[in-house]
Amino acid sequence: MKTKKSIPFKISKKLIWISSISLGILTSIPKIVEHHFILAEAIADFIVTTCFSLLIWYYNSYMIPAYTKKTGKREVISLQLFKGLIVGLALMLVLSLIQYYALSHLSFGPNILMYEVRGVLINLTFYMFIHLLYQTHLNQQVVQELERSMSANLAAQYELLKQQVNPHFLFNSLNTLKYMVETKDEQATAFILKLADFYRFTLGSLKLNLLPLREELAIVDAYTYLLKARFEDGFNLQQQFNAASCETFIPPFTLQLLIENCIKHNVVSLEKPLNIHMYTENDYLVIQNNRQLKQISEASTKLGLENINQRYLHLSEKEIVIEETNNTFTVKLPLIYENPNN
Known part of the structure; x- marks a missing residue:
């Protein structure tokens, strides 16, 4: 933007x-x-x-x-x-x-x-x-800069809402649930509960500009469970966060959107597992995945990353960092600490 x-x-x-x-x-x-x-x-x-x-x-x-x-x-x-x-x-x-x-x-x-x-x-x-x-x-x-910032933030939140209620994700989740029910999978009940938890988190966090990282990780856990039920060992997520970093803040559903972005552009299969690693480094929250781009990839508009960047600029006046190599794709999010005066 x-x-x-x-x-x-x-x-x-x-x-x-x-x-x-x-x-x-x-x-x-x-x-x-x-x-x-x-x-x-x-x-x-x-x-x-x-x-x-x-x-x-x-x-x-x-x-x-x-x-x-x-x-x-x-x-x-x-x-x-x-x-x-x-x-x-x-x-x-x-x-x-x-x-x-x-x-x-x-x-x-x-x-x-x-x-x-x-x-x-x-x-x-x-x-x-x-x-x-x-x-x-x-x-x-x-006044004009404030209006532009508010407009950018509203646009980012609108784009975020559209991605949160992504019909493809819901369709895939329901298909996975249908298969689990038909095969009488014992995890079907747990899957339904996690799906309900995920959308409860979604509805409960829509109006928030920031939430603690530990709460965002709870959303990620529910989201990851749904993805594991769909991709099994074709999808792996590793998290390394200490207690101090969990008390920092993050715009809601940022991590979920980045994970969704990884799945959108990369092959996810048992033969070629998608591995995502999340950790903190030098006041940044790092999300890194192995690159194995789809032969027929969905067109990238870069709107997802740009909207995340706009939200960080609006909330912390810092930009996200994007690093690409032949083997990895890395996004670094600035850690947002609690301000005692606000």
Whole structure:
């Protein structure tokens, strides 16, 4: 399942230019309405304010997201605010000096100080506005990611439900039971009880995101009994788990789905037994089987493994590991430990 890429943070260029030109016009109006109107001063005010606004817009639009990504801090009053103010003061000083020397025949008086104050106000206004826009953008990204995660989890649970009530498995189980009854097999009653146990486990665990590994192994035991009745010595399952690993957690029916996947793609017979080995290794639960692929194999969609992977990403933010050789197929599931705070 492919995840959508995050939408980058952008501010409309039209907004940047219109607001900057508007500020330039507003700051030049006092010069225009003066009794002794000097066109050069009004134009200089307009150019300085517009250029300063444009540069501050682009500076803060780049630096605020970069600073937040780097530090993880989202406070309004931060080191980036003071850096921006210093840059703004220096920038306004440079523009004012350029204006002063370009129009040295005019007497500007205390205008440079006024420009600096104006620059601080513009800088603070833009900083607060861009900071608000960026925080809104981040919140929208979080909401979208949560919605994608929930959608992926629901899709995985739906696929899991479809596989749990696999009509082929039920059909094969009933056929095995029919044969046992017809041959008056003494294990027929035990088979019925295990089949009932398996579907009771299925119905009881559908709404759970996680369950202890020891409970998952109980499901596997019931499932294995049914498979042994069908394949006899053509199917072998070995388990090696210590007490500590049994107290970890796992998404319901993960092991059953992996076993079913092994049977789906490999030959299972008395001449070529399918051997599955389950054990823990370096914070992973390992499921390994010998590869003896069917000559006419069912088409693999990889949905089963992908859905298991999506569930692990959703629940533990860790991916499963898949390793293939000519002789073995291995799936490693990250162990999920109990969080005392949740």
